[in-house]
Amino acid sequence: MYRPGRNKWEAECTVCKAKLAHTCVCPIKVQAILKRKWTQTNIGKLCKYFHIYTVRTESLKEYCDFVDIEYRRMLSHSKTRWLSLFPGIERMIQMFPALKAFFLSQQKPPIVIKKFFENEFSEIYLWHMHSLMSAFHTHIQDLEKEKNSIMEVKKIMNSIHTILLERKSNNFMSLKVKGLLAQKRSDGLGKEYDQFCADVQGLYSTCLEYLEKWMTPMEEFSTFTWMDLSEPPEWNDVEACIKFLGEKGVVIDDVKCFDQVTNLKRFTERASGPRRGTSCLFESLKGILFVQYNLKDMSCKDFHAYLLSNRKLLGKISSTAKYRWADKEDEEEKQDEED
Known part of the structure; x- marks a missing residue:
């Protein structure tokens, strides 16, 4: 994943964090509602079941007509294609009535798939996973951008962490999940209902525990947070960076740096006025730095x-x-x- 012109460590770090955001969902196998890591492994099995067997696909199409839904090709997922899990879950939800009817009518379907569709809460499980993965999916897209800095990566990871904390504290479940749960409870499945709610909390706790474990090494870079220029830089923050870099053998002239930070602070305060957004500020800075660096040997007259x-x-x-x-x-x- 290393690209020319990009710091190799930074590139590998970005890829690593994209993988981390994806695999954060993997520990759900510990607290999964069906007590097995069904989603990732068996989306692949489901696709393979239909992939090379035209007869099975045609039979599934008939079941789609029977339950009055449009047939859609199943989407595969692999462990290295981190953005494929969310669309795979979404497609399963779209096809769920037909898939359930199809597999429960088969003589010898794969046991794990049959058990999944026999479970009364399988559709609710998928809907909750869909809700959870929507948050991860958008952040993984941001993490996979080519030019992310270490601070941008850290900011994205912090955003995922905040979302999970809020969902856990509010015991968040989508309205769709709540509606399906209420129906199951009215059907007399109160015990299973309570277990599902407990598993949702366990799911959030497991995700947070895993995420926090691997975010800890990034904390040493917190001293560079001011560099995203979300607000005018303060000298105390910059000074902390100079000390940090000094300990790593990188010497910076703090006197010159102070004057430069003062000018940068004035620029950011003016550029980020009420009618100017942060994007305007960054584009302006980017243009100035490009000119200054690429034409540094050229006088104003030249x-x-x-x-x-x-x-x-x-x-x-x-x-x-x-x-x-x-x-x-x-x-x-x-x-x-x-x-």
């Missing part, structure tokens, strides 16, 4: 002459193409032309 001699570059500077709103307008115009 830079001016260079711009005047490059008509193509001047055209891009004066064009609206560099703005996102311009891209949207171009897309709308193209759409109107096609219509």
